[in-house]
Structures are given as C-alpha cells and as structure tokens.
Amino acid sequence: MSGAGQSAVRRALSALRHDPLAVTGSVVLVLLIVVGVAGSWLAPSGVNEVDVDRMLQPPSWSHPFGTDELGRDVLSRVLIAARVSLQVGAVSVGIALAVGVPLGLLSGYYRGWLDNILMRCMDVLFAFPVLLLAVAIVAVLGPGLLTAMIAIGVVYTPIFARVTRAGVLSVREQVFVRAAVSVGASDLRIMRRHVLPNIAAPLIVQTSLSLAFAILSEAALSFLGLGVQPPDPAWGRMLYDGRGFVTEAWWLGVFPGAAIFLTVLAFNLVGDALRDVLDPRQLTVSEARRSTG
Amino acid sequence: MSDPPVLSVEDLTVTIGTRRGPARAVAGVDWSVRAGETLALVGESGSGKSMSVLAATGLAPRAARVAGRVHLLGTELTALSPDRRRRMRGRHVGFVFQDPMTSLNPVLTVGRQIGEAAEEHLGLTRRAARDRAVELLDLVGIPSAAGRVDAYPHQLSGGMRQRVVIAMALVCEPDLLIADEPTTALDVTTQAQIVELVADLQRRLGTAVVWITHDLGVVAGTADAVAVMYGGRIVEQGPVDAVFARPAHPYTVALLAARPEPGAGGGDLATIPGSPPSPLDLPAGCAFWPRCPVRGDARCAHELPPLVPVSVDHHARTFYRPPREDA
Amino acid sequence: MNAPDVVAELDDLRVWFPTPAGVVRAVDGVSLRVRRGETLGLVGESGSGKSTTGLALLRLVDPTSGRVHVAGQDVTRWSRRRLRGLRRRVAMVFQDPQASLDPRHPVGASIAEPLVVHRLTDGGAARRKRVGELLDMVGLRREVAERHPHELSGGQRQRVGIARALAGEPDLVVLDEPIASLDLSVQAQIMNLLRGLQRDLGLTYLFIAHDLAAVEHMSDRVAVMYLGRIVESGTPAQIWREPAHPYTAALLSAVPVADPRVERQRRRIILSGDIPSPIDPPSGCRFRTRCPQAREDCADVDPVLAEVDPGHDAACLYAGEAVRAMRTETAG
Numbered sequence: 001m002s003g004a005g006q007s008a009v010r011r012a013l014s015a016l017r018h019d020p021l022a023v024t025g026s027v028v029l030v031l032l033i034v035v036g037v038a039g040s041w042l043a044p045s046g047v048n049e050v051d052v053d054r055m056l057q058p059p060s061w062s063h064p065f066g067t068d069e070l071g072r073d074v075l076s077r078v079l080i081a082a083r084v085s086l087q088v089g090a091v092s093v094g095i096a097l098a099v100g101v102p103l104g105l106l107s108g109y110y111r112g113w114l115d116n117i118l119m120r121c122m123d124v125l126f127a128f129p130v131l132l133l134a135v136a137i138v139a140v141l142g143p144g145l146l147t148a149m150i151a152i153g154v155v156y157t158p159i160f161a162r163v164t165r166a167g168v169l170s171v172r173e174q175v176f177v178r179a180a181v182s183v184g185a186s187d188l189r190i191m192r193r194h195v196l197p198n199i200a201a202p203l204i205v206q207t208s209l210s211l212a213f214a215i216l217s218e219a220a221l222s223f224l225g226l227g228v229q230p231p232d233p234a235w236g237r238m239l240y241d242g243r244g245f246v247t248e249a250w251w252l253g254v255f256p257g258a259a260i261f262l263t264v265l266a267f268n269l270v271g272d273a274l275r276d277v278l279d280p281r282q283l284t285v286s287e288a289r290r291s292t293g
Numbered sequence: 294m295s296d297p298p299v300l301s302v303e304d305l306t307v308t309i310g311t312r313r314g315p316a317r318a319v320a321g322v323d324w325s326v327r328a329g330e331t332l333a334l335v336g337e338s339g340s341g342k343s344m345s346v347l348a349a350t351g352l353a354p355r356a357a358r359v360a361g362r363v364h365l366l367g368t369e370l371t372a373l374s375p376d377r378r379r380r381m382r383g384r385h386v387g388f389v390f391q392d393p394m395t396s397l398n399p400v401l402t403v404g405r406q407i408g409e410a411a412e413e414h415l416g417l418t419r420r421a422a423r424d425r426a427v428e429l430l431d432l433v434g435i436p437s438a439a440g441r442v443d444a445y446p447h448q449l450s451g452g453m454r455q456r457v458v459i460a461m462a463l464v465c466e467p468d469l470l471i472a473d474e475p476t477t478a479l480d481v482t483t484q485a486q487i488v489e490l491v492a493d494l495q496r497r498l499g500t501a502v503v504w505i506t507h508d509l510g511v512v513a514g515t516a517d518a519v520a521v522m523y524g525g526r527i528v529e530q531g532p533v534d535a536v537f538a539r540p541a542h543p544y545t546v547a548l549l550a551a552r553p554e555p556g557a558g559g560g561d562l563a564t565i566p567g568s569p570p571s572p573l574d575l576p577a578g579c580a581f582w583p584r585c586p587v588r589g590d591a592r593c594a595h596e597l598p599p600l601v602p603v604s605v606d607h608h609a610r611t612f613y614r615p616p617r618e619d620a
Numbered sequence: 621m622n623a624p625d626v627v628a629e630l631d632d633l634r635v636w637f638p639t640p641a642g643v644v645r646a647v648d649g650v651s652l653r654v655r656r657g658e659t660l661g662l663v664g665e666s667g668s669g670k671s672t673t674g675l676a677l678l679r680l681v682d683p684t685s686g687r688v689h690v691a692g693q694d695v696t697r698w699s700r701r702r703l704r705g706l707r708r709r710v711a712m713v714f715q716d717p718q719a720s721l722d723p724r725h726p727v728g729a730s731i732a733e734p735l736v737v738h739r740l741t742d743g744g745a746a747r748r749k750r751v752g753e754l755l756d757m758v759g760l761r762r763e764v765a766e767r768h769p770h771e772l773s774g775g776q777r778q779r780v781g782i783a784r785a786l787a788g789e790p791d792l793v794v795l796d797e798p799i800a801s802l803d804l805s806v807q808a809q810i811m812n813l814l815r816g817l818q819r820d821l822g823l824t825y826l827f828i829a830h831d832l833a834a835v836e837h838m839s840d841r842v843a844v845m846y847l848g849r850i851v852e853s854g855t856p857a858q859i860w861r862e863p864a865h866p867y868t869a870a871l872l873s874a875v876p877v878a879d880p881r882v883e884r885q886r887r888r889i890i891l892s893g894d895i896p897s898p899i900d901p902p903s904g905c906r907f908r909t910r911c912p913q914a915r916e917d918c919a920d921v922d923p924v925l926a927e928v929d930p931g932h933d934a935a936c937l938y939a940g941e942a943v944r945a946m947r948t949e950t951a952g
Contacts, residue, residue: 183788
C-alpha cells in the first residue's frame with residue numbers, strides 16, 4: 001500500500017496501545033497465531049494418537065483438557081485445530097477481499113450499468129444462506145477444507161463489495177477527488193491513491209469482523225460434516241463430535257467451544273478498537289478551533 | 294440610556310476541556326445590550342465571539358466550564374437551575390443560526406416547528422399555535438403565509454428558510470434576539486433582505502439584538518455598538534461610528550484595511566501576516582502581538598494590555614495610546 | 621491594439637443536467653473569452669451557473685451544446701484520455717482548501733500530483749526540488765511539504781491549493797471562490813498572493829466569486845451572471861460606477877460597506893423574492909420576475925448582450941435607462 005496507508009496504520013497502532021481491550025484482543029490473536037504455526041510442536045501428544053485405555057477421561061494433569069471417546073488428547077487436538085481455523089479465516093476472507101474490493105471499487109467509481117449489473121449479482125450471492133451455498137459448492141467440489149474456504153469466501157465477497165462501494169460513493173464526491181481529476185490524474189491513479197486509502201478504515205474493520213465470522217462459519221460447516229473431514233481436528237468438528245457426550249463428558253465440547261469463543265472475541269475486540277481509532281478523525285487544531293469559534 | 298440592559302455579561306470566561314488540554318475560548322469578557330439596540334460581536338474563527346454568547350445563555354457545550362456573571366432582564370442566570378434557565382431562555386431569548394437548513398427539522402412542517410415553541414412557552418393550543426405561526430410567517434415577509442405554513446423546509450429557498458428561522462425565534466416575542474452569522478450562508482441580495490427584515494422587526498418590536506458576524510460591512514449597516522474580539526478577548530468596543538471612524542486597536546485597524554474598498558481600484562491590500570491563534574495555544578501577552586504590525590509597546594509581548602478608554606464609551610485593549618483627537 | 625491573445629473561449633455554451641425534478645439549465649448560453657495575462661472576474665449568486673462555467677473550461681462537466689476552446693484548440697468533444705492532457709493547461713483552485721486536499725497524503729504529495737501525472741520531472745529528487753520551489757512561490761516554508769492538511773491553517777492550505785494549481789505551469793487558472801471560506805485577515809493575504817503571482821509569472825485567471833468587492837479588486841474585466849446567463853460585462857470601473865443592468869445595480873446596492881455613515885445614508889434596492897429555479901427559467905428576460913423596472917415586453921423578448929459603451933455590454937432591453945429609473949425611485 002502507499003506511504004499514506006502505512007502512516008494510517010502506524011497512527012492506529014499507537015492509538016491502540018492505549019486501549020486495554022484492544023491490547024487484550026491483540027495479545028490473544030498473537031498467541032493464536034503462534035499456536036496456529038507451532039501447534040503440532042506445542043501439543044503434548046499426537047493429534048490422532050488413539051489410546052483405548054484412556055477413553056473419555058476428565059481433565060487431569062496428564063490431559064489438562066481430558067480425552068475424547070477414542071482416548072485422544074483434547075488439548076493437543078484443540079491446539080492443532082487452531083491452524084485450520086486461522087487458515088480458513090485468512091483464506092476465505094482473503095478471497096472475499098480480493099474479489100469484493102475491486103468489484104466494489106469499479107461499481108462505486110463508475111456507477112451506471114456496470115454498477116447495476118455487479119450489485120445485482122452481489123445481491124443474488126448475498127441472498128444465499130452460507131450453508132446452502134456451501135452445500136451447493138460441496139456438491140460440485142466434494143466436501144473438505146478447501147470447499148469450506150471457497151464457500152465462505154464467496155459468501156463474504158458481497159459484504160466487502162458493498163462496504164467498498166459505499167465508501168467509494170462518499171469519497172468520490174469529495175472535492176479532493178475532483179481536484180485530482182482536475183490535474184489530469186487517471187481513474188486508476190485516483191482509485192489507488194485517493195479512494196482506496198480513504199476507505200481503508202471501514203475495510204480494515206470489516207476484515208477483522210469477517211475473520212471472526214469466517215471461523216464461526218467453518219465451525220458450523222464442520223459441525224455439519226461439510227468442512228474438515230475426520231479424523232483431522234477442527235474446532236467445529238470437535239464440537240459436533242462432542243455433542244453426544246454433553247452430560248458425561250462436558251470437556252469434549254467446552255474446550256473447542258472456548259477456543260472458538262476466544263478467537264471470535266479477540267477479532268471482535270480488535271475490530272471494534274480499529275473502528276474507533278480509524279473512523280473519527282483525530283482531534284486536530286482546526287477542529288478545536290471550529291468547536292470554539 | 295438609563296434603562297437597564299436586557300442582557301449583560303461580566304467577566305465571562307469559558308474554558309473547554311479537549312483531548313489536547315484546556316482551550317481558553319473566552320477570557321474575561323464584558324458587554325451588554327439594551328432594548329432596541331444592536332450589539333455586533335465581530336471576530337474571526339476562534340475569536341470566541343459565538344462561544345461568549347452561547348455560554349452567556351447557557352448553551353455552551355457540556356465540556357465547557359463557564360465563569361462570570363450574566364444578567365438577563367435583571368436576573369442572574371448563572372445562579373438559576375438548568376431547568377429554570379432553560380425556561381427563561383425559551384421565553385425571553387430567540388436564536389437565529391447561520392445555516393437555516395440545519396436549524397430546521399426536515400421532517401416537520403414549518404408551521405409545526407414555529408408552533409411548537411408557542412405551545413411550550415405560551416401554553417397555546419395546537420390550533421392557536423398554528424394561527425400564531427401563520428401570523429409570524431406573515432410578519433417575516435413570507436408571501437401567502439397561510440399556504441406556506443404546511444410546507445416542509447426543503448420546499449423553501451435558503452432565504453425563505455432563514456425567514457422561517459427568524460419567525461421561530463420571534464414566537465414568544467423575545468426581549469433579545471441572538472443572530473449568529475445569520476446571513477453568512479446566504480447570497481448578497483438575500484442577505485440585504487434579511488438585514489432589512491431584522492432592522493424592521495427591531496424597530497417595530499423594540500427587541501435587543503446581538504449580531505455575531507465576521508463581516509464588517511454588515512456591522513456598519515446594522516449595529517449601534519460593536520465589540521471586536523480576538524483570541525477570546527474583546528480588543529476594542531464602543532459605538533459603531535467611533536470604532537469605525539477612529540479604530541484604536543491595531544487589529545481593528547488592520548481588519549478594516551484588509552477589505553477591498555468598493556471602487557478603490559486594485560492596489561495591494563494591507564494584510565495581517567499569519568492566521569488567528571488557536572484557543573489551545575494562546576500567546577502570553579496580547580494575543581495579537583505575534584501578528585501585530587504596530588507593536589507600539591514592548592510590554593505587549595508578555596503582559597496583557599488593559600482595556601483603556603479612547604473616547605466616550607469607546608475602549609481598546611492596548612498599552613499604545615494613539616494621539617487623542619479631542620484633546 | 622493587437623488582436624488579443626485568447627487563452628480560453630466559451631461559445632454559446634449550454635450545460636444542462638437531467639435531474640428527477642426536470643432539466644437544470646445551469647449554464648444556458650454563455651460566451652466569454654479569457655485573454656492572456658488578464659483576470660476575468662465572474663460574479664453571481666448561487667444558482668447563477670458561475671461555478672459550472674468554470675468547470676466547463678476544464679471539461680469537468682460535459683457541455684450540452686456550444687463550444688469550448690482552450691489554447692486555440694476545440695476541446696468540446698475530446699475523449700476522457702485526451703482531456704487529461706488539457707488539464708495541465710487549465711488548473712483549478714477550489715473554495716474549501718480543507719476539502720480539496722486528500723487528508724491521507726502529506727501536502728507535498730498533493731502539490732506533486734500534476735508533476736507525476738504529466739511526468740514533468742525526472743525522479744524523486746527533481747520532484748522534491750520543484751515542490752520546494754512551488755512552496756517558496758506561495759510563501760510557505762519547504763518543510764510544510766511533509767505536513768498533512770489538518771496540521772495547517774486555512775490560509776496555508778489554500779496556499780498549498782494554489783501551489784498545486786501552478787505545478788503544471790498552466791495557461792489558465794480557474795479560481796473558484798478561492799477566498800470564500802477563509803478568515804477576513806487571511807483573505808487579503810491570498811488576494812495579494814494571487815495578484816503577485818500573476819505579476820511575476822504572467823498568469824491568466826478566471827476569478828469566480830460571489831463577493832463583488834473582491835471580484836472588482838482582483839479583475840481586469842468582470843462578467844455578472846444571473847440564472848445561467850451573463851447579464852453584464854465590462855471593466856470593474858464601468859460595472860461599479862455605471863451598471864447598466866438592473867440586476868448588477870441591485871447586487872451592488874446589496875454589498876455592505878464597512879462605513880456606518882455610508883450605510884445609514886444608503887438607499888438599498890431590495891430585490892423581492894429569490895432567484896427562480898434554473899429548471900424552469902422565466903420567459904423573455906430571466907431577471908424580469910424580480911426586476912423593479914420590468915415592463916410588458918420583458919416577458920416576450922429575451923435580451924442579448926449588447927454594447928452600452930465600448931467594452932461594456934449588458935443584456936437588458938432598457939439598459940442604462942432602467943437603472944437610472946431605479947435609482948431615482950429609491951432615492952425619492
């Protein structure tokens with residue numbers, strides 16, 4: 001991104017430091033990423049190490065999160081599944097960003113028939129429930145992680161297209177855009193240099209919130225057996241498998257559930273804080289002057 | 294001139310807490326306005342001209358700390374409870390703000406908006422309030438008032454909207470009308486209409502008017518007395534003729550010279566270097582010192598000059614004493 | 621006198637905008653010429669079409685009919701791509717300097733934009749040097765290039781806007797209300813700066829404003845617009861001393877003078893009502909609905925600009941006469 005984008009990010013980071021909730025969220029996210037990268041090393045035992053002598057053990061020193069119905073260590077599975085969840089979040093939101101933002105830019109900047117066609121397509125996509133769409137894609141590609149990521153990415157594309165378009169519509173009416181046109185800047189330059197940096201704030205916020213929801217969606221898909229296939233661990237899948245043992249083995253559902261909860265919460269905290277930091281312009285001298293004039 | 298002032302302000306100070314520290318928007322300001330009289334508060338952005346009036350009438354923002362004494366019709370306003378102050382203000386003071394579009398509620402008819410104040414403060418029924426609205430629209434020169442009373446703000450032109458705002462301000466026959474840059478958003482020919490309208494209403498109703506503006510031409514045409522503000526303080530005040538004919542503060546002198554004189558041709562204009570100071574960061578002595586072309590006294594840099602008499606009722610905040618003409 | 625060197629010319633320009641309420645005739649038959657080295661003042665109230673006229677010179681709006689000539693070329697039908705080149709020739713300064721600078725970029729980047737877009741400098745060092753020179757020209761310190769718009773005062777921001785306009789060494793600078801949103805003490809600075817730059821660089825200005833006193837001060841010639849038309853044009857002295865169109869006379873009489881004695885003695889010509897809708901302008905003379913001197917034939921005949929004195933034109937059937945009658949009436 002441009003230099004201005006970087007300075008906005010720097011400003012945001014320095015402001016985030018003073019917000020305890022944002023700091024908490026960020027710390028949790030960093031830990032999650034560490035776990036996602038190094039989960040298989042951190043895990044005390046292998047992900048699919050079956051131990052029939054230790055089925056459905058409650059949490060203990062040797063198995064802090066207990067064991068499941070096949071005697072597998074729940075802690076290890078939760079840690080290793082972090083990678084899947086983060087990967088799903090990153091890839092699906094990445095797809096949505098890569099497709100949605102350019103579509104929204106074109107739509108909002110040129111408007112007219114292009115806008116009409118693109119936005120009606122987005123409406124159609126948007127109207128599909130994520131699960132229905134996933135089922136349809138699964139029917140074509142077969143179930144699996146990739147399918148889940150594509151399905152979620154497709155579902156989030158219209159959201160990014162809409163957020164981008166709304167931002168473009170207001171920014172393109174700003175005088176500084178007209179000023180750029182007046183010095184002869186090309187459309188591409190105006191979109192890249194003037195429009196995109198000025199809609200970065202809502203996009204960053206939307207990204208962090210969508211990451212959280214994407215992880216939830218993956219859990220839902222895996223829960224229905226449309227995402228990650230057994231025996232690979234995924235938080236949603238584990239939740240699904242644990243549902244039969246709610247009364248006698250609560251730990252099967254609680255720990256993956258807590259992991260989902262923490263991750264979503266962390267993304268939400270950071271997203272909310274980013275919205276606060278990026279949205280209202282920092283109080284400037286001229287604003288202070290105007291409010292006292 | 295023995296009748297008591299409608300509104301008087303003594304030693305008014307307004308400090309606003311901001312993220313970047315306290316902003317001293319108004320510092321030790323005194324002025325008063327009598328029935329039938331127009332006081333113009335003149336200044337640039339950040340001079341404190343609007344804030345001093347908002348604070349005096351209890352409309353300062355929540356973050357503002359207001360100190361000083363304010364008397365409205367002899368009642369000390371700062372001693373009243375917020376609720377009594379609100380009622381007193383609603384009954385005796387009318388406001389006209391700069392932008393008529395944002396002063397009006399877009400989803401209510403103009404008749405309802407004018408009538409609301411009449412219902413609230415005069416206890417009129419809805420029907421009587423509507424009749425009062427028609428009467429007022431007629432008073433402010435809106436043609437076929439009975440037909441326009443059910444119009445929505447967006448159906449009126451800018452000038453008509455400002456007339457509606459003035460009608461709203463006049464509902465309770467206020468003793469005081471506060472006009473905060475009421476013509477700034479309007480075209481010149483519409484401005485002339487509104488200036489004429491306010492002058493005419495004042496003659497007929499005997500209202501006191503505080504006119505806040507940055508336009509010296511408007512001041513010359515409307516005011517009896519003028520107070521020039523800079524950096525939160527009054528730097529010069531007095532009868533309008535005296536201040537315009539014999540300005541004593543270098544800021545007033547410079548302001549009068551900075552305006553292109555109609556018909557004077559195109560030489561370079563006298564300018565004041567720099568821009569008005571921020572209330573967050575005011576100089577130690579005279580706030581105008583950093584931009585002052587005169588700098589007649591070395592003390593100005595560190596010491597606040599006192600308001601000294603120049604002639605009858607005419608004061609200027611300066612150490613520098615220009616030669617007196619009447620001496 | 622030699623044939624004047626015309627930098628830009630509008631010939632019977634019409635700019636109509638379709639809206640849900642009907643077709644807005646923002647500019648409805650305007651012809652004007654801007655000569656090299658002069659300032660043409662364009663004055664009018666809101667809805668007069670003065671800003672749209674300025675935008676048409678950069679082809680930032682599409683003409684409905686008529687011709688736009690810039691530097692001897694007919695640019696009326698140029699493609700978007702070709703127009704980008706035109707926009708080096710004609711630059712614009714906007715009313716609100718805060719809004720016209722991208723808040724995300726340091727102002728040096730805004731000033732450099734024409735240089736980058738038109739590849740006028742080789743490499744970053746040359747570009748920074750040129751930005752520095754431009755900042756010098758408009759009276760700002762070179763370090764200002766690193767600042768963001770919100771860190772500057774209104775006057776400084778407008779200086780940046782002027783520096784950006786001058787970066788491409790344009791033939792014509794369109795100044796659209798360049799002082800309207802500035803403090804009074806700063807307005808004079810900007811007016812002096814613009815005049816100084818014109819002297820030093822031989823610039824050509826189209827100065828658009830609603831402030832008659834400022835236009836008179838800045839301009840060599842003045843054109844007064846009303847409801848999409850030029851109703852009077854001439855030198856500032858001609859317009860000021862002997863306005864021939866009743867609208868000009870009313871406008872002049874509405875301008876407040878900063879002298880209480882003058883103000884008290886003045887008899888204003890107060891126009892009734894507001895400027896009519898440009899969707900449905902009055903028949904005949906557009907000003908007749910508000911003209912204190914309107915006669916019967918004003919509703920039938922659409923007056924054209926005709927010479928009242930050498931270099932002084934007015935579009936009124938009773939040019940001169942009507943104004944004299946108005947003045948006697950208000951005086952009596």
